[in-house]
Amino acid sequence: SFVSLAMRLMFVLTPKVADFYPFTSEYVEMSAAISMYNNSFVIDALAAFIGILKIFRYFELQRNLHILRQSIFRGLGDLAIFTGMLLIMIVGFALCGMNIFGQESIQFVDPIKSFTTLFLTILGEFDFASMRRTQPIASYVFFVVYQIFVFFILVNIFLAILNDAYIAVKEQFDNEPRAEAKPMLTLRQRWANLRAWFQEQRLERNIERLRKEQRKRDLAERRVARKRNELRTKTLQGMGMVMVSGRAAPVAAKGGVQMGSAQSVAQAADSSQHQHEQQQDSHQQNGCGRRRDSEAPQASLLHQQ
Numbered sequence: 001s002f003v004s005l006a007m008r009l010m011f012v013l014t015p016k017v018a019d020f021y022p023f024t025s026e027y028v029e030m031s032a033a034i035s036m037y038n039n040s041f042v043i044d045a046l047a048a049f050i051g052i053l054k055i056f057r058y059f060e061l062q063r064n065l066h067i068l069r070q071s072i073f074r075g076l077g078d079l080a081i082f083t084g085m086l087l088i089m090i091v092g093f094a095l096c097g098m099n100i101f102g103q104e105s106i107q108f109v110d111p112i113k114s115f116t117t118l119f120l121t122i123l124g125e126f127d128f129a130s131m132r133r134t135q136p137i138a139s140y141v142f143f144v145v146y147q148i149f150v151f152f153i154l155v156n157i158f159l160a161i162l163n164d165a166y167i168a169v170k171e172q173f174d175n176e177p178r179a180e181a182k183p184m185l186t187l188r189q190r191w192a193n194l195r196a197w198f199q200e201q202r203l204e205r206n207i208e209r210l211r212k213e214q215r216k217r218d219l220a221e222r223r224v225a226r227k228r229n230e231l232r233t234k235t236l237q238g239m240g241m242v243m244v245s246g247r248a249a250p251v252a253a254k255g256g257v258q259m260g261s262a263q264s265v266a267q268a269a270d271s272s273q274h275q276h277e278q279q280q281d282s283h284q285q286n287g288c289g290r291r292r293d294s295e296a297p298q299a300s301l302l303h304q305q
Helices: 002-013 031-061 063-074 076-101 111-122 128-134 136-175 187-238 261-304
Strands: 241-244 247-250
Touching: 002 031, 031 063, 063 076, 063 136, 076 111, 076 128, 076 136, 111 136, 128 136
Parallel strands: none
Antiparallel strands: 241 247
């Protein structure tokens, strides 16, 4: 619909159409604009056809219509094969009819008209008299053979495909257990259900609003904590202190000038390493003393012996 509307607007805004004067004596070529305007109605027709096809979605509301829709969908594969075979058959007869009747009959003058004539023959519209005037004997043979192959065989195959699909779908629906019909609700019950639904929606909106507010508060608290830590760090740096393992430690100064936080951290690491080495030395000394104490009685016994 929007495409057709755009095409009509383009037709109206075309310079030749906008400047057209109906009482002019000169010929104005507007075939392209008029063709575009006519094609807009074709697009409208397609849009209307697609809109009508959407009615098939509501066939599920009624059991028999649902069976009919499922039958059509079930037989689409076989119908596609049948359509291809039917077209091949009609094209073959169309070429044959063009060669037989095309020289004198306007109905078979070219392949397109010949195909159209034979397709209308399936629907019951044909002019056998003109065919007989052109070829008295060949017209009978052609017409009888065409009716046997196309009408009596192919059309009945088409009906058989739909019939088999309908029977299969109907048996499937008959074997399925039917759902129990739900009791009809009164107006008061429907109103109560509607109110409960609105209350549930309002409750969900309130919960979502509270969640958003909680997320905002958490974010604000994290920002305040980060700013507080930054301010504390700056204050300690101004006082000549630095944070080491969560505690404030003094920063060593040299020549009256405070050292950086990196130097203070390095000094703290060196002091901790020095303490660790001292502890290891003390442990080794204690071990040596205990070893000497244990060896002294043995030495005295050997000396007495």
